[in-house]
Amino acid sequence: MIAPATLADIPALNKLVNSAYRGDSSRQGWTTEADILDGTRTDEAAISEFMREPGSVILKVNEETGIIGCVRLVKHGSKLYLGMFAVAPGWQNQGIGKKILKAAEAEAHKQDCTAIYMTVISVRAELIAWYQRNGYQQVGDQKPMVFDNPSGGIPKTDLYFITLEKKLN
Secondary structure, eight states, rough: OOEEEEEGHHHHHHHHHHHHHHHHHHHHHSSSTTTTSSSSSOHHHHHHHHHSSSTTEEEEEEOOOOOOEEEEEEETTTTEEEEEEOOGGEEEEEEEHHHHHHHHHHHHTTOOEEEEEEEEETTTHHHHHHHHHTTTTEEEEEEEEOOOSGOOEEEOOOOEEEEEEEOOO
16 A cells, blocks of 8 residues: 555655665665665654645555665656655565656646656666666756765765656646
8 A cells, every 4th residue: 555654654665765776685685775875864853844835745655564665756846756665675576666766756636737847867777777668867967966965875876866757637
């Protein structure tokens, strides 16, 4: 079931996102960033801030075992920003990510958005290819990955973001 997350979900969301992207647990799935970034992917304070941001919603996927997926959506003008997209490593490759992406697109339609966009680390070729297979295209130039908060990770090398966007009907 996909539903909006609540403040009570913050600890579980934090655990999920970090397990999907950092540390040894992330290596069980294909979304790991452990080889390119040290540190955490997020923390409870950042997630709490995201939940309180005007125009922001975090959708979660619940199973009997708890929260197994999530995505953060923030409306910026006529577009919806998609971030903090995570699926628990043991649940990857089972269609959960595609369901979350469809739920995000439904939310964009509900909010009368014309497009969904996101930033992705440019060296994440397999992730970029997955988004492209789902209708997202690169727009704009690469931008240096700058962290103003160490809770987002510590790059092991110079990294760049690209922006992917999907136009909605």
